[in-house]
Amino acid sequence: MRKVAVIGVGQSVFGVRGDVTLQELAWEAVREALEDAGITQKDVDISVVGTVGTRGYELMPAQPVNDYVGMTPKGPIRVEMACATGLAALTVGYNFIASGNADVVLAIGVEKMNEVDTPTSLAVGGRAGNYLWEFHFYGTTMPAGYALYATAHMAKFGTTEEHMALVAVKNHYYGSLNPKAHFQHPVTVEEVLKSRPVAWPIKLLDSSPISDGAAAVVLASEDAARRLKVDTPVWIAGIGYANDTPILTRRPDYVGYRATRLAAEMAYKRAGIAPQDVEVANVHDAFTIAEIIAYEDLGFVKKGEGAKLIAEGQTYAGGKVAVNIDGGLKAKGHPLGATGLGMVYELTKQLREEREGKRQAPLKRYVALAHNVAGVGHVAYVVVLRR
Numbered sequence: 001m002r003k004v005a006v007i008g009v010g011q012s013v014f015g016v017r018g019d020v021t022l023q024e025l026a027w028e029a030v031r032e033a034l035e036d037a038g039i040t041q042k043d044v045d046i047s048v049v050g051t052v053g054t055r056g057y058e059l060m061p062a063q064p065v066n067d068y069v070g071m072t073p074k075g076p077i078r079v080e081m082a083c084a085t086g087l088a089a090l091t092v093g094y095n096f097i098a099s100g101n102a103d104v105v106l107a108i109g110v111e112k113m114n115e116v117d118t119p120t121s122l123a124v125g126g127r128a129g130n131y132l133w134e135f136h137f138y139g140t141t142m143p144a145g146y147a148l149y150a151t152a153h154m155a156k157f158g159t160t161e162e163h164m165a166l167v168a169v170k171n172h173y174y175g176s177l178n179p180k181a182h183f184q185h186p187v188t189v190e191e192v193l194k195s196r197p198v199a200w201p202i203k204l205l206d207s208s209p210i211s212d213g214a215a216a217v218v219l220a221s222e223d224a225a226r227r228l229k230v231d232t233p234v235w236i237a238g239i240g241y242a243n244d245t246p247i248l249t250r251r252p253d254y255v256g257y258r259a260t261r262l263a264a265e266m267a268y269k270r271a272g273i274a275p276q277d278v279e280v281a282n283v284h285d286a287f288t289i290a291e292i293i294a295y296e297d298l299g300f301v302k303k304g305e306g307a308k309l310i311a312e313g314q315t316y317a318g319g320k321v322a323v324n325i326d327g328g329l330k331a332k333g334h335p336l337g338a339t340g341l342g343m344v345y346e347l348t349k350q351l352r353e354e355r356e357g358k359r360q361a362p363l364k365r366y367v368a369l370a371h372n373v374a375g376v377g378h379v380a381y382v383v384v385l386r387r
Helices: 022-037 062-068 085-098 117-128 131-135 142-157 160-177 189-194 222-227 260-270 288-297 306-311 336-351
Strands: 006-009 046-050 077-079 104-111 196-198 213-221 234-243 280-282 368-372 381-387
Touching: 006 022, 006 085, 006 189, 006 222, 006 336, 022 062, 022 104, 046 062, 046 085, 046 336, 062 104, 077 085, 085 104, 085 234, 085 336, 085 368, 085 381, 104 336, 117 142, 142 196, 142 288, 160 189, 160 288, 160 306, 213 222, 213 288, 213 336, 234 260, 234 336, 260 288, 260 368, 260 381, 280 336, 288 306, 336 368, 336 381
Parallel strands: 046 077, 046 104, 280 368
Antiparallel strands: 006 213, 006 234, 104 213, 234 381, 368 381
C-alpha cells in the first residue's frame, strides 16, 4: 500500500446557491483545489464525483459535473453514501492511489439541496435507511431519528437541552468567523431553546441547514507529491469505515452509534494513534446531539461524558480537542456530497496552520480527524490526517 497525501483543497461558499448551476458550483471548489495543488486537469489521472443527486434536476450528475470541470476523458467514478458521500469518495480516491492504479486523483463532492422544498427534502432524507420499514410504515425522518437518540441519551446520562444548545452556540460562533459558512451569525443558548420544535428535543436551531455546496480534494502518491514539489503535504494516516443495520428497531441501544465506534477503532489502529492524540476534528453534527455522541463514540471522552465536555468549553480551539471550528454541519452547512470533503478542506488548512486568529487550533502533534455519518448512524467513515 502506497502512502497518499492531500496536496490541494477547495471549497465553494455553502448556502442557498440559486446563483449557479450544479456544474458551476462544483467548478468553484475544483478550481481552488487545482490552484492550491499547483496543477491542472492534465496532471490528474481520474476523478471521483461524490453526490447523492436526489434533490436536483440532475439525477445522474457525475458525468455533467466531470465534463464541466475539464476532466473528460478521465473518469468519473460516481460515489453515493447519503450524508457520508464525501468521505466515501475520498476513500475511493485513496484506494486508487494506495493500490498503484493512479498517482493523482481529484475527489469532488457537490450537492444542490434547494431545488426542492423542505417537506420534499425531509421525505427524501427519510429514505436514507430502510424505506419500506422505517419510512413507509413509521414516517421516520432524520430529525425524528436523531430525536430518538437524544431522548435516550438524556434519560440515561442526564444530557439536557441546554447541553445541546451549547453545541449550536459554539458552532455558530465559528461559523460567524467563516466567510464560506451557510450561517455566519452567532446564536445564544436562549435563542436555541426558544426556536420551534422539529422533533422534540430537536429544535430548529439544533438542526443543520439545507445547503448547496461543493468541495474538492486533490490526492497524490508520495512519488507524485515529490515530483510536483508539494511544500506541505497532509498525509492520510488511516481510514476506518463501518455500517450498522438501517432498521433502528434492531439496534441494541440508542445512546451511541456502533458504526462510528468501529470505524474509529479501525482508523486509529491503521494510523497508529490513540483518540487522545487528535488535536482538531470535524465531526458529523447534523443535529447538536450528534456532536455530543460523537465525542463519546470517537473516544475523546468516556460514554456519558460528552455533555460535560461541551459544558466545560473543551471543544473550542485551545481546549482538549477543537471540534468543528469551521462551524460544522450545524453552521457551515450540510450539502450531502460535499460535507465530508469540506471537512478535509478545513482540516488540511488547520494542519498547514493557514487559519488566522481564533479560527486556528493550536497544534503540537499535527493530528486531525474527520468523521462523516450517513443516516442515523447507518454508515460511518473516520479519516485520520497528519502533517
